[in-house]
Amino acid sequence: QVQLVESGGGLVQAGGSLRLSCAASRRTNTYTAMGWFRQAADKEREFVAAITRSDSSTVYADSVKGRFTISRDNAKNTVYLQMNSLKPEDTAVYYCASDYGRLPVTTTLSYDYWGQGTQVTVAS
Numbered sequence: 183q184v185q186l187v188e189s190g191g192g193l194v195q196a197g198g199s200l201r202l203s204c205a206a207s208r209r210t211n212t213y214t215a216m217g218w219f220r221q222a223a224d225k226e227r228e229f230v231a232a233i234t235r236s237d238s239s240t241v242y243a244d245s246v247k248g249r250f251t252i253s254r255d256n257a258k259n260t261v262y263l264q265m266n267s268l269k270p271e272d273t274a275v276y277y278c279a280s281d282y283g284r285l286p287v288t289t290t291l292s293y294d295y296w297g298q299g300t301q302v303t304v305a306s
Contacts, residue, residue, distance in 0.1 A: 183207075183295075184206055184207055184208060184280055184294075185206070185207035185295075186204055186205070186206055186207070186280065186295055186296065186297035187204070187205050187207075187297055187298070188203065188204050188297040188298065189202070189203050189300060190202040190300060191275075191276060191300030191301045191302045192301075192302070192303070193303045193304075193305060194268055194303070194304055195304070195305050196269055196270055196304055196305065196306050197267060197268065198268050198304070199264070199265060199267075199268065200265050200268065201262055201263070201264050201265070202218070202263040202276055202278075202300060202302075203260055203261075204216070204218075204260060204261045204262070204263075204278030204297060205258070205260050206259040206260070206261075206280070208259070212235075212282070213235055213280045214234065214235060214236075214281050214282055214283045214284075214287075215232045215233060215234045215235065215280075216232065216235075216254060216261040216278065216279070216280055217229065217231065217232035217233075217278065217280075217281060217287055217288075218230040218231045218232070218252060218261075218263045218276060218277070218278055218279075219276070219277045219278075219279060219290060220272075220274035220275065220276045220277070220302075221274055221275050221277070221299075222273060222274040222275075225274075227277070227290055228243065229243050229288040229289065229290075230242070230243050230246055230250065230263070231243065231246065231250055231251075231252040231263060232281075232287040232288065233252045233253065233254055233261065234287070238254065240252050241287060241288065243288075245271075246265075249265065249266050249267045249268075250263060250264065250265050250266070251263070251264040251266075261278060263276070263278075265302070268302075268304045270304045270306045271304075272302060272304050273302060273303050273304050275299040275300065275301050276299060276300050277296055277297055277298075278296075278297045279293035279294075279295060279296045281293045281294065282294055
């Protein structure tokens with residue numbers, strides 16, 4: 183069992199930045215990919231970004247490409263999501279998740295473990 187704990191959410195003005203962290207309860211070097219998803223009120227959970235373990239390759243949703251950066255620190259068992267140039271439409275609960283071999287990494291169905299989420303609110 184892997185426990186994932188997100189942190190770093192909060193209230194920020196449009197154009198501002200936040201960095202989310204996802205700490206794993208044990209070593210994360212057995213995962214295939216770590217992903218970030220978000221869910222706005224009355225909407226389905228959607229893919230934001232993912233990073234693979236093998237070569238740290240990354241993939242992003244078109245809506246965040248160029249503004250968000252996903253990274254990982256294996257020594258700290260932590261994955262990060264740096265969010266810049268935030269927009270009101272980025273407001274959502276953000277979740278991290280770990281994937282152990284299923285594809286594609288852009289769908290919730292590929293992920294086995296999920297954190298409890300952290301709220302990000304972007305004011306206009």
